[in-house]
Structures are given as C-alpha cells and as structure tokens.
Amino acid sequence: MADLEAVLADVSYLMAMEKSRNEPYKRSTKKVQLPDPSCRDVTYKYLQEKIQISFEHLFNERIGYSIFKQYIMNGGxxxxxxxxxxxxxxxxxxxxxxxxxxxxxxxxxxxxxxxxxxxxxxxxxxxxxxxxxxxxxxxxxxxxxxxxxxxxxxxxxxxxxxxxYPSFVDSNYYTRYLQWKSLEINTRVKIEDFSLHRIIGRGGFGEVYGCRKVDTGRMYAMKCLYKKRIKMKQGERMAVNERDILARVDTPFIVCLNYAFQTGDRLCFILDLMNGGDLHYHLTQRNSFTEAETRFYAAEVILGLEHMHNRSIVYRDLKPANVLLDEAGHVRISDLGLATDFSVKKPTATVGTHGYMAPEVIEKGSYDSSADWFSLGCMLMKLLNGRCPFRPPKCKEKSTIDNLTLTMNVEFPDTFSPELKDMLGKLLERKPDRRLGCKGRGAEEVKSHPFFSCLDWNAASRVKLSPPVIPPKGEVNAADAFDIGNFNEDDTKGIKLTKEDDDQYKNFDIFLPDRWQKEIVETIFETVNLEADRLENKKPKRSASVDLSGDCILQGYLLKLGGPFLSQWQKKYFHLFPNRLEWRAEPSTLANNLITMDDLVSVRECSYKTYDKCICLELCRNKKSSDIYLRTENEIEFDQWFKHLSATLEQAVQMLKRGGKMLRSVNSSEETRASLRHGLGMMAGLSPLSEGNGRATFRKNS
CATH class of the missing domain: 1.10.167.10 (Regulator of G-protein Signalling 4, domain 2)
Known part of the structure; x- marks a missing residue:
C-alpha cells in the first residue's frame, strides 16, 4: 500500500511538472485580475514618492518593457x-x-x-x-x-x-503598466497560494516539497522550517540569516529565492525547483566523472562561488549533495543555511561537513572565502575519484577525518592530467595565503588556471556550455517519499512558541519584484491582459464628461459608508481638489456630492467594526450630516488617500488663517482684499455670485 502511494505521488508530481513546462497558465487555479484603471493616479503618486517613475525604470523591467513594446508595435x-x-x-x-x-x-x-x-x-x-x-x-x-x-x-x-516616452505616459498603455505595478505592490504571498506535491528532501529543521503556484502554474521548491524545531535546536539566527543571504544573491548558478513568508508554525522559502537530482545522487549512479565532465561542473560551481564572494559571503558547505542539477543538466549551489557575511567580521565557527572543511575552519581561526576554495578541491576529488580524500572508507569518526584534513598530504592518481594535479594541489593547500583563489584575485585565479584553458568562460557565464549529463525525463530523481521519512512529532511536544519567538521573525517575509515579474511574463501576462481588455470593452461608454479644471490632486474609487442606517459600503469615485472633495457613481458622471475643506474639522485614521484601517472625515458640528467614513481596498491606496486628504485640509486651514490676517491688516488695499476674499471663498468651496465696491458674495459649488 505504501509503495502504491509513493508511485501515485510521483505520477502526480511528474504530471504537474509536465503541465508547468507546457502552457503553465492552464494549470493556474486562482484567477489573476488587474485592478481597475482608476488605480493609475494613486499608483503613480506612490511610485513617484519611491523615485521609481522614470523611463529607465520602466525600460529595465520585464513588464514595463513588454507593455512599452506593445505600444510601439501598435503605432506609438x-x-x-x-x-x-x-x-x-x-x-x-x-x-x-x-x-x-x-x-x-x-x-x-x-x-x-x-x-x-x-x-x-x-x-x-x-x-x-x-x-x-x-x-x-x-x-x-x-x-x-x-x-x-x-x-x-x-x-x-x-x-x-x-x-x-512622453506620448506613452499619456496613453492607455501607461495606465495598463500602472495597473500591473499596483498589482505588484499589493501582492502578499502566502501558503494558500501554493499547491503542495510530493516531499523531495528533508533537513534538520524541516522539509522540502515540490509545489505549484496556483495563480501562474509555475513549479517551485518550498522549503519549510518548523519554528518549534528551530527553537529546540536554537537555530533562530541561522534561519533568519539564510533568508538574508538568499535575498542578496541572484545568479543562474545558485538556487535562488523567489518569495519568503511564514505561517503560525513554519518559515517558508519558495526556491527555484531543481528537478535533476544532486551531484551525489548522479555520482552513485556512475562511481566517478571524467576530467571533462568535472571541468564543466567545476566551472558552474566556481561562478556560483564567485557571485557569493563578490558580495562578501562565504558558503561553508560545498559538497556534491549541495550541488543540484536542473532538467537540462546545468548545476546550481543550494542550501545557503550555513553561508555567512564576512565583510564586517570574519567568522571563526567550525561549521560545514567534515571531510570538506578547510583547516582554518577546523582550527576555529578566522577565515573568509578561502574556506570555499579548499572545499572545492575536496569536492572535485570526490567527483573524480568517487571518494573524499580525507574520509577513509567506512570511517565516521569526525576527529579522525579532521586530523587527516590537518596532516595528510593528498596523493593524486597517475590517471590525472598534470594540469588537474597542479590545480587540486593548490586548492588543497593547508595554508590559506598559499592556496589558489586566496592570493588577491579570488575566483579569477582559479578560472585562469591551465586546467580551464580549453573552457569558454564567457559561454559558461551565459549558461551556454553543453552539460555532460542530462537527467532522464519522466523521473523524479529523488528518494522515494517514504524513504525520506517524517519527523518524530514527540521531539517538539514540550516546545511552546511565544510572542518573543514571533518577534524574531517579524521582518521575515520577502517579495522580490524582479522575480515576480519574470514569473508573470513567462506564464500569464498575455492571458491577463486579454481578459482586462475584454472587461474594459464591456463597460458602457458614457457621453458625460467631467471638468477637473486641471487642479485635481488625487482621484480613484473608494468605499464610502452609506445606505440605510449606515450599514453598507458603497463604491464611489472620488476627486480631491485643493478646496473640496467630490464623489460620484462613476468617473464620467457629474458629481452629486461634495464637501468643502471648510466643512472639515479633521481627517483621522480609525477602525469601523471589522475593518481596521478606515478614514474618518470629521465634519463641523453645525453640519446636519454625520461624519464620513471611507475605506480602501489595499494599504497603498489607504496611505495615499489619508496622506493627501490630511495635507489638503492642513493647507486649506493655513491659507484661511493667513488670508484672514491679511484681510484685517490696515495696510491692505481694497484691491488686495477683494482678491483675497475671492481666493478664500474658493478655498472654502464657494463660487462668486457678484463683486462690487471691492466686496464679493459667494454660493456653494454644486
């Protein structure tokens, strides 16, 4: 029965993989819908504040460039x-x-x-x-x-x-771009956005699953770390450090982070899915690799290490089991849980896998990227020879392995080429200052070694080399789900999570816009655009026009509390002007409601029943109507509307105060006073009825 369940899990997983490769949007079970085009104003002002409104920003973004290209191809x-x-x-x-x-x-x-x-x-x-x-x-x-x-x-x-670009900004294409940016800004990834498939690995703190993102159909690896298990092993700093390190790397030679979020009991990393198995698995299938094959794997691993070292990160756990293959056979470094930054202070901890650790790591001396080059030498020996040079067969004594690392001179088989022997000897040098890669030029020293003289590093950096091993398709290339096993829940039975535990992870969640845009463009971008066009075309065309007089500060849909007994949230289209706030049923209809800045006492944030973030417009006591309650559909809209309503009221109050003082001034001319009365009336939301003898009378705007 267990075997049957394992087979079914594999079949389901492989079917999901196949459908993800071919038209992944058809695998999406959650519909992505763009926000209403009215989000343009709010989104533009938000991006303007973040200094993210420019041709350079748009042109260098995947979504921005795609929409700009559509605009050009359709006539521009x-x-x-x-x-x-x-x-x-x-x-x-x-x-x-x-x-x-x-x-x-x-x-x-x-x-x-x-x-x-x-x-x-x-x-x-x-x-x-x-x-x-x-x-x-x-x-x-x-x-x-x-x-x-x-x-x-x-x-x-x-x-x-x-x-x-100027005409693009005035077009509907730019509105579409801002719709996508609004969606991006307000996206919050959570565990419900993923459908879990089979388990593909397990570590000290948690498990790794193959999963599918339900809105795009894209397959990922979800690494789940259990908070209780982390607390039991005092691994909180390690878990947060892994998230910080992953957020800093972005290269085809490292398994990169796409999203990070948490649940009540888990920390979740959404990582690139590598479905080709690891080098240790493939090594067990063939005993050893040739020099040419090893050269390929060494090159791509070196490029991954170089990326980390250029960011002052030392990996500290290089071994075949941590180098994963994708479906095409290219490799990436995985599991950055032990990686650490050495820019401020060099690490001294003894961490890693015995038999691959550098002497300076074993001896608890300070070290930097030097440790990774020694580990590279150990890993290459394992690939070429089938075993690590410092791990005797069947030896599991860590002290014995460490002692051999510190004392043994490695001898190379006669079958190794002179260039290979020379490189390995220099990588396995016990003194860091004499080791290859540690003499001032870092990865360039290793890349320029004669062993790599026949390798095109430019092609390697562009992932254009031909892999020596292509993992078989239609196979999971991982241990059976039942062989991987489960955690014993009794281990964490007495562990309780507290508020202090949660505080350690308060900034854990991460969303990387570039990675999200890449996923969108490669899956559902065209489909969502077509659906948005269809919905826009279905909207009735209205002939009425609205004269905004060029001084509108902010506009868009808000939910206003109304209806019988103030029991319904009604969607209205609002325009904020320097002297008034108008709202109507639709953007193109005439306003049938307004309040002037003179009617307002304050703008404040409040809660209303089950809604935490609402805006209360407190009206003057002599107004017959009650205070106005507004809410938005996302946090960005709330921030922009609250900010601009508050600032507009403040400016109106200051203008009225200054104007009143000037009107009372004995030095003011009648012409100045008449002009001020006109301006103050407009600030209060009034329109002039008549002017004479230097005085003006006003009526309410409607």
Whole structure:
C-alpha cells in the first residue's frame, strides 16, 4: 500500500511538472485580475514618492518593457522609425548574448545589412554617422566584440526617451503598466497560494516539497522550517540569516529565492525547483566523472562561488549533495543555511561537513572565502575519484577525518592530467595565503588556471556550455517519499512558541519584484491582459464628461459608508481638489456630492467594526450630516488617500488663517482684499455670485 502511494505521488508530481513546462497558465487555479484603471493616479503618486517613475525604470523591467513594446508595435506616437529602432535594439541584445566570435560574426553582418546599410545608402541614417563607420571598420577587420553595437543601443534608448516616452505616459498603455505595478505592490504571498506535491528532501529543521503556484502554474521548491524545531535546536539566527543571504544573491548558478513568508508554525522559502537530482545522487549512479565532465561542473560551481564572494559571503558547505542539477543538466549551489557575511567580521565557527572543511575552519581561526576554495578541491576529488580524500572508507569518526584534513598530504592518481594535479594541489593547500583563489584575485585565479584553458568562460557565464549529463525525463530523481521519512512529532511536544519567538521573525517575509515579474511574463501576462481588455470593452461608454479644471490632486474609487442606517459600503469615485472633495457613481458622471475643506474639522485614521484601517472625515458640528467614513481596498491606496486628504485640509486651514490676517491688516488695499476674499471663498468651496465696491458674495459649488 505504501509503495502504491509513493508511485501515485510521483505520477502526480511528474504530471504537474509536465503541465508547468507546457502552457503553465492552464494549470493556474486562482484567477489573476488587474485592478481597475482608476488605480493609475494613486499608483503613480506612490511610485513617484519611491523615485521609481522614470523611463529607465520602466525600460529595465520585464513588464514595463513588454507593455512599452506593445505600444510601439501598435503605432506609438506615429513615428514609423520607432518600431524598426526597437527591433534593432532587440537584435543588438541577441547579438550580445552570443558566446563566440563564430556566432557573432555572421550575426553582426546581418544586423549591419538590415539596419545600418539601407539607411546609409538612402542617406537617411538617424544615428551618428561615425558610429556606422566604426562598426564597418570593425567588421572589415573581423572584430566582433560584445560592445560592437553599444553606441547604437544607447542612441536608440535616448530616441525612445525623447520621442516616444512622453506620448506613452499619456496613453492607455501607461495606465495598463500602472495597473500591473499596483498589482505588484499589493501582492502578499502566502501558503494558500501554493499547491503542495510530493516531499523531495528533508533537513534538520524541516522539509522540502515540490509545489505549484496556483495563480501562474509555475513549479517551485518550498522549503519549510518548523519554528518549534528551530527553537529546540536554537537555530533562530541561522534561519533568519539564510533568508538574508538568499535575498542578496541572484545568479543562474545558485538556487535562488523567489518569495519568503511564514505561517503560525513554519518559515517558508519558495526556491527555484531543481528537478535533476544532486551531484551525489548522479555520482552513485556512475562511481566517478571524467576530467571533462568535472571541468564543466567545476566551472558552474566556481561562478556560483564567485557571485557569493563578490558580495562578501562565504558558503561553508560545498559538497556534491549541495550541488543540484536542473532538467537540462546545468548545476546550481543550494542550501545557503550555513553561508555567512564576512565583510564586517570574519567568522571563526567550525561549521560545514567534515571531510570538506578547510583547516582554518577546523582550527576555529578566522577565515573568509578561502574556506570555499579548499572545499572545492575536496569536492572535485570526490567527483573524480568517487571518494573524499580525507574520509577513509567506512570511517565516521569526525576527529579522525579532521586530523587527516590537518596532516595528510593528498596523493593524486597517475590517471590525472598534470594540469588537474597542479590545480587540486593548490586548492588543497593547508595554508590559506598559499592556496589558489586566496592570493588577491579570488575566483579569477582559479578560472585562469591551465586546467580551464580549453573552457569558454564567457559561454559558461551565459549558461551556454553543453552539460555532460542530462537527467532522464519522466523521473523524479529523488528518494522515494517514504524513504525520506517524517519527523518524530514527540521531539517538539514540550516546545511552546511565544510572542518573543514571533518577534524574531517579524521582518521575515520577502517579495522580490524582479522575480515576480519574470514569473508573470513567462506564464500569464498575455492571458491577463486579454481578459482586462475584454472587461474594459464591456463597460458602457458614457457621453458625460467631467471638468477637473486641471487642479485635481488625487482621484480613484473608494468605499464610502452609506445606505440605510449606515450599514453598507458603497463604491464611489472620488476627486480631491485643493478646496473640496467630490464623489460620484462613476468617473464620467457629474458629481452629486461634495464637501468643502471648510466643512472639515479633521481627517483621522480609525477602525469601523471589522475593518481596521478606515478614514474618518470629521465634519463641523453645525453640519446636519454625520461624519464620513471611507475605506480602501489595499494599504497603498489607504496611505495615499489619508496622506493627501490630511495635507489638503492642513493647507486649506493655513491659507484661511493667513488670508484672514491679511484681510484685517490696515495696510491692505481694497484691491488686495477683494482678491483675497475671492481666493478664500474658493478655498472654502464657494463660487462668486457678484463683486462690487471691492466686496464679493459667494454660493456653494454644486
């Protein structure tokens, strides 16, 4: 029966994987819907405060660029050259991603012939003619560097900024961009957003599951750490440290973080799913790897270590079991629970796996990235020889293993090439200052070793090398669920979580916009846009227009408490002006309600029944109507409306105070007084009926 359950779990998991690869949006069970276009004003002001409103921000975002491209391809501002320029820019980016001169040479010539030569012949070249001559000369000399078209790329971006971006901002495409940004800003990821499949691993604090994100269908790995188990082992700092380290890394050579959140009893990391097994698993299937195969794995691991070391992070737990393969056979470093920052203070703790730890780690001396290069040497020996050099067969005594690490001189088989022997000998040097990678140039020292002379590091950094092992498809490449086992719940029976425990994790949750946008664009972006267009087209077209007079501060939908006995939250469209707040049923209808700033006593945050964050507009006592209660659909809208309502009231009060003093001043001329009376009347929400003898009378605006 247990075997049958394990098989069913594997089948379900593999089916989810297959459907995630092919049209993952069809696997989504939670519908993503964009907010109403009326969010444009609030979202724009929020991004403006965060200094995230610019052409550069938009152009470098996946969603921003995708929408800007749609705008250009559908005509843009009307300049026919913009579409060709954007296609030119994309060709340049494709060219820059090519690995070798052999590939770049024909691509560069094709770009020149398609985008540069025709304009030169027609004497209608919209770019600097000197740039064209530089490219022509480079091609004549067979020079095709990655930077060949950089000047053209910069010119195209400048052209887009000057000629297309202003009209884009005034278009519905920009509204759509702000709808996506509003969705991004207000997204809070929680465990209900994921559907769990089979368990794929277990560690000291928790378990790892294959899971599917229900709104996009994308597959991830969910690492769950149990708070009680963390408390039992006093691992709180380690858990938070892992989250902090993961938030700092973003490279194809490390299993990266996408989201982090918590439940009442768990800390959850949503990580890239690596479904190809780990190097230890594949090593057991074949006993050892060849030098060429090991060179490939070493290169991608070195690039992962380099990424961490450049951020002053030492990994401290490099071994085959922590190097995972994706479905294509490329590898990534995983499990950063022991990684630590050495920028302020070098670590001294003895942590890691015995047999892979550097001598300075065993001896509890201070160390930095040096420890990882020693571990790399140990791991490469394991891949090449089938065993770690400092772990005798069947030996489990940690003290014996550590003693061998500190004293034993490693001998290399005669089958190893001289270059390999030399590199391993320098990586396994016991003194850090004499070790390869520790003499001042870091990873560059290792990458430039003769062992890697036949390897294209540029191709490796772009994940373009051909993997030696491609994991079999249709297999889980992990131990059976029942072999992985479960925790004994009796271990944590007496552990109780307190408020102090929760306080340690109060800032644990993390949302990475770049990773979210990547997921969206690769899955449901087009589908959601089409659905939003369909809903917009279904809305009735109204002929009535609203004159905002150009001085509207903020506009959008709010929920206003109304109905019989103030029992219903009614959706209304609000406009905030310097002197009044108007609301109506829809944006395009005429306002049928307003209050002036003169009617208001205060704007305050309050709770109303089950709603924590509401805005109370306290009216003057002589007003017959009761105070006005408003609420928003998300925290960003609340912050913006509360901030601008409060500031507008404050400015109106200050204006009325200053104006009153000036009216009472004996030095004020009748003309000045008349002007002030007009301005104060407008601030109070009044319109002039008549003016005469330097005096004016007013009526309420309607």
């Amino acid at each position: 501002s009307g300049d026919p050259g913009s579409e060709k320029a954007l296609l030119f820019l994309e060709k340049i980016k494709d060219y820059q991603d090519m690995d070798s001169n052999a590939l770049r040479k024909p691509a560069a010539k094709a770009i020149f012939d398609e985008f540069i030569m025709p304009d030169l012949l027609a004497r209608d070249h919209p770019y600097d003619i000197e740039d064209a001559e530089e490219v022509r000369a480079s091609l004549a000399n067979d020079e095709t560097s990655h930077a060949l078209f950089d000047k053209y790329g910069n010119s195209i971006k400048e052209m887009m900024l000057e000629h297309e």
